[in-house]
Amino acid sequence: MTNTLDTLDTVVHSIALACPTGTSRTYELRAADPDTPLPTFEAGAHIDVHLGPTLIRQYSLLNSPQDSDRYLICVRRDDTGRGGSTAMHRDLTVGQRLRVSTPRNLFPLLPAERYVLVAGGIGITPLLSMAEELARRGADFALHHYATAAEAPLLERLQDAPFTDRVHLHDSGNGDSIRTGLPTDLSAPNPTALVYICGPDGFMRHVTEAATAAGWQPDQLHLERFAPAAREPDPATDGEFHVRVASTGDSYPVPAEMTIAEVLTANGVEVELSCEQGMCGACLTPVLAGEPDHRDEVQTDDERAANTHITICCSRARSAELVLGL
Ligand code: FES
Structure with missing residues (x-):
């Protein structure tokens, strides 16, 4: 593979x-x-x-x-x-x-007149690189970082950065939490701005919901995840389907409670796995026929739409059968 x-x-x-x-x-x-x-x-x-x-x-x-x-x-x-x-x-x-x-970018800076970067805890990491790049470009931006003071990662870097006047530190251990209110940069929508959010899932969900309620459009809000997003059950794709191994022709049922990888491993088919939650791409497997139901965070939207590969650790099928290039 x-x-x-x-x-x-x-x-x-x-x-x-x-x-x-x-x-x-x-x-x-x-x-x-x-x-x-x-x-x-x-x-x-x-x-x-x-x-x-x-x-x-x-x-x-x-x-x-x-x-x-x-x-x-x-x-x-x-x-x-x-x-x-x-x-x-x-x-x-x-x-x-x-x-x-090699570096891979699923969280790219898109063209905008203004950028609002919102980090929760260790979510500061990609946004710090963005701030460096936006400062170099002379772009208009603000960076909000929410963390408890003792645990706040990279605080010295933020305070010493040439763009430190754009940095807003929020001590969430001292009452300045995202849950007590959005930063002023997000309190009213700006149609010329994009918002980049990174942090724990609950933090990003809260920022997204509050910003949407304030009038920001979904396509203005960009998120970087450390873990797969929680998803609602989907009766159309949560059920059983079959997976066929192209090299042998063997076909196996994949019941609702098992992943493709688990079924293949149980049948002696060697597969490569690492994160087992759709985040790393180690298990990306060619799809020769059938339509995947992609549940990973590793492929881009275009790659998912092409349906040429599937993460067998977590993704399922929209078709009755998937034929895998194994
Ligand atoms: S094992 Fe990491 S994406 Fe499947």
Whole structure:
């Protein structure tokens, strides 16, 4: 099976605390081969970090796209999570080689006269790169960052940035929470502006609902997720369908309570998996016939519409059968 993202080897050049409590750290990655430059990236892009054969995690690049010699990521340790951030904090050391994907951007800056960037906690990372880029362009923007003061990641970077006059820090541990009201930049809709939101799912849902209630249009609101969006049950696609392996012709039923990957694995078909929630692309599999019901966050809208690949860890089928290029 083909993972559509190319990879390259980097070296951990430096590790630094990114907040007073140390729950967030920055990792500076440089090319392992100094003669091979790092691929360029756009503001909003992320990389997959390969922490092990089946442990791949996505992290947004937070530095300026003008930085041609390094990728900078920030990782908040979550010991109740699925192990990626804990492994980063526990295992990575300066000088260690680290395989990463080439940068991929599912959260691009689109043309607008004004930008409002709204971050919750570690969601600051892609928005910081955007702020760097917008400042370089001389664009009109404001950056709102909601976090508790002791845990706020990258606070020093924000305070020292050349665009710090555009930064609005909200101490949500001290009553200045998104739930107590929208920032003034969002209190009334601006038809010439775009809004970029990144943070925990509940934070983004709240900003989206409040901004929509204030009159902002859905196509003005752009979100970057760390986890799949909660979805309503869909009787049309939640039920059973069949999956056929093209190389053998074998067909298997996929019951409502199992994923395609689980069915294939149970039948001895080797598949590649990592995040198992539609976030990394490790399980992207060619579709030769049938119509997928895409439930991933890794493909672009155009890629989903093309129906050439499916994330078999979470996506299902709109047709009675899918034929997979396995
Ligand atoms: S395993 Fe990550 S998208 Fe399927």
